[in-house]
Amino acid sequence: MAGPDPITAGKVYYIPLNSVPGQAYVTLPAPPAPAPAPTDYTLSETPDHHSTKFPYGWVIGSMGVALALIAIAVLALVLWKFFGYNPQDPNNQGKSPDRHKFQLLKSGSFCYGSGRYLCCQFGNAKPTRADGGDHHINVPKGMAADVFDREKPIVFTYEEILTSTDSFSDANLLGHGTYGSVYYGVLRDQEVAIKRMMATKTKEFIVEMKVLCKVHHASLVELIGYAASKDELFLVYEYSQNGLLKNHLHDPESKGCSSLSWIFRVQIALDAARGLEYIHEHTKDHYVHRDIKSSNILLDGSLRAKISDFGLAKLVVKSSDAEASVTKVVGTFGYLAPEYLRDGLATTKSDVYAFGVVLFELISGKEAITRAEGMGASSNSERRSLASVMLTALRKCPNSMYMGNLKDCIDHNLRDLYPHDCAYKMAMLAKQCVDEDPVLRPDMKQVVITLSQILLSSIEWEATQAGNSQVFSGLVAGR
Incomplete structure (x- = not known):
């Protein structure tokens, strides 16, 4: 090898690092070069001759079986919840789930698992002997299979x-109601009417069931079910x-009922107004009750009002300018x-x-048809509508500061424990409601708004009466 200068450096020998002095070095063959990585082009052109493939069929089949098992389990759970059937219960041994059985809740209502009232549970199956003997339930002919649409009440045995x-x-x-007598009863550990x-x-029987199976509101009495015999x-x-409500307003002491405080009267009015607003405006089909009166408003354990007796309810026909239903006159005089x-x-x-x-009844404590004071009891001319009596008093009452004759018309059982401005506002609202011209009457939505304001003002007034023991002592309706 030639160096950088003319001097010869000599030969260059390759001495492996792993050689041993004095022994001959054996050269090993060079390792083969690694095969080049196959390209997409090579793979696509080379046919796959392997016999083993990915088991797509097994995977898809396993997933299908798993989904089917999950669906069956969910369906079984839904059916179990719906019927509330417990196979461990000895009473259910050897029996299929009975769709007329319902779970009793101690909440004052008949419900099953979904929380809906049983008014919406199907009730067209025939009762078995185990449900109440062999008495034949004679369902009226007019009660066709679709008469309640998709919501049906539960059937009880006679x-x-x-x-x-x-x-x-x-x-x-x-x-006693308009079309029959009402009895207290206990059905399957639940108090009922x-x-x-x-x-x-x-006709009235079917109308009431059709309406109450379609409308559900806290201020409407709830229908649980029905029964029928050959004659009843x-x-x-x-x-x-x-x-x-009537019994708490008209001579309550003689009927064993407590008088109502002013706050309760306003709350009852608001509850009933909300129930009416609901059937007038917020249901799929709008209804006219046609028999609103104090004897068709019920009070629960907390003195909250519920409208009842829908036997005369009528479906209103929608038109361009109003909703009306032409029919024969029914109802109660004094309220028509x-x-x-x-x-x-x-x-x-x-x-x-x-x-x-x-509203006039709640304010005055008098009946819808009343007798004029100072006249003989034998004369027919003395009977006047409460509305006309109250309207006459209001004409002489310019404002709440000068109640005049209106104060004499307010229920004496209130013992003057009421806010005068609220009583005046409530009387003026009642006056608007009984206007001769129906166009000038407020709708129930407006009535609800006004009564809500009156209730709020009445509560504020009550708070200022903390020093008056009669307001809170229970002498007046427990307040």
């Missing part, structure tokens, strides 16, 4: 109704512990609107008129 009312004993009689009607009242029909409702008496035209404003009369 034997259950008879047992729950102690064979309709007088001790269980709660009162049972309306007993003659079989000739099939029965409607089963939730029980209202404090009975009729003038145009309804004249033309037989039932509208939501007809209910507003009747509600105005109820």
